[in-house]
Amino acid sequence: MNDVRRATLPALAKINLDLRVIGKREDGYHELRTIFQTISLADSIGLSFQAARRTSIALDDPLAIPDNLVERAARLALDEMRVAGHVEILLKKRIPIGAGLGGGSSDAAAILLAMPVLAGREIALPRLIDLAAQLGSDVPFFLLGGRVAAIGRGTELFPLPDLPAQFGVLAAPGVHVSTAEAYRALGQRLTNALHLNKIGSFQSQLWGQGSAGSGVNDFEAVVFETHPQLKSIKTKLMKAGASPALMTGSGSAVFGLFPNRGAVASAVELLGGPGFARLYKISLVSRVRYRSLWRRALHEHLDGRTWPPQSRYSR
Numbered sequence: 109m110n111d112v113r114r115a116t117l118p119a120l121a122k123i124n125l126d127l128r129v130i131g132k133r134e135d136g137y138h139e140l141r142t143i144f145q146t147i148s149l150a151d152s153i154g155l156s157f158q159a160a161r162r163t164s165i166a167l168d169d170p171l172a173i174p175d176n177l178v179e180r181a182a183r184l185a186l187d188e189m190r191v192a193g194h195v196e197i198l199l200k201k202r203i204p205i206g207a208g209l210g211g212g213s214s215d216a217a218a219i220l221l222a223m224p225v226l227a228g229r230e231i232a233l234p235r236l237i238d239l240a241a242q243l244g245s246d247v248p249f250f251l252l253g254g255r256v257a258a259i260g261r262g263t264e265l266f267p268l269p270d271l272p273a274q275f276g277v278l279a280a281p282g283v284h285v286s287t288a289e290a291y292r293a294l295g296q297r298l299t300n301a302l303h304l305n306k307i308g309s310f311q312s313q314l315w316g317q318g319s320a321g322s323g324v325n326d327f328e329a330v331v332f333e334t335h336p337q338l339k340s341i342k343t344k345l346m347k348a349g350a351s352p353a354l355m356t357g358s359g360s361a362v363f364g365l366f367p368n369r370g371a372v373a374s375a376v377e378l379l380g381g382p383g384f385a386r387l388y389k390i391s392l393v394s395r396v397r398y399r400s401l402w403r404r405a406l407h408e409h410l411d412g413r414t415w416p417p418q419s420r421y422s423r
């Protein structure tokens with residue numbers, strides 16, 4: 109099989125509908141309770157694969173992101189399948205970087221999902237999740253998409269039922285927040301007394317939920333201190349009627365969700381203005397929709413294979 113196989117992959121951004129940092133673990137990571145949700149803002153990735161005797165990877169990344177995870181993802185997938193080939197990756201970035209939207213993680217997960225299909229091999233879902241976790245704590249989520257609860261480092265995943273359609277405004281103020289530093293700053297404030305309380309309220313958030321509701325993000329306390337303009341975005345979104353209005357990940361993007369597009373338009377008007385954050389209109393992307401976007405992207409190469417990759421638990 110020496111023909112070139114090509115696909116254009118969707119790599120959607122995520123928001124955290126809830127994010128609680130419980131405490132520092134022995135492996136240096138922090139124990140989390142979070143709810144991930146895919147949204148309509150997305151990068152697009154051109155990927156091609158041609159079997160060859162030695163592996164070579166050509167990455168066209170207009171932003172020249174240092175240490176781009178997509179290249180590591182391609183190598184990991186090829187090594188896992190014991191396949192060699194020439195890989196070309198063309199990244200079209202739309203998701204702001206360093207904003208808590210998981211853009212780099214989503215790009216990497218997209219490569220992990222697509223490489224086996226283009227190479228005509230399979231990697232079972234549990235193994236794909238292991239490989240994804242080697243690339244970063246947010247990467248495994250993007251193998252599933254939709255709404256997913258995550259615990260541990262953020263890599264132990266529990267798919268949740270999709271929410272009804274919701275629309276939102278995402279404000280990306282161009283402030284780059286270092287995730288590692290945000291964890292360090294927050295970690296210093298965590299006490300044992302807080303743990304049980306946080307776990308309890310996260311559980312009630314999950315049990316009580318048919319809406320995006322009243323999530324919290326523990327990082328707001330530390331990140332808003334250094335970047336007060338993010339807090340004022342949140343306040344404006346709340347005034348516009350957003351529920352919830354939250355920072356995503358360790359920042360710096362802040363989103364607000366609304367039940368209809370009319371409310372989104374009014375919020376954009378309220379937030380808009382020169383010199384302010386870049387604004388995006390977004391909608392939540394359900395797991396059903398996520399899978400259909402992926403199926404469409406790969407359909408000419410699927411040849412009757414099972415898609416998406418399965419866990420034996422989900423059969």
Ligand code: C5P
Pocket residue numbers: 136137138139140243244245246260261262287288291
């Ligand atoms: O896993 P990832 O490489 O995305 O994490 C970036 C940094 O964020 C880690 O080096 C670590 O400092 C911090 N982190 C953490 N606990 C997590 C996830 C990330 O402390 N659950």
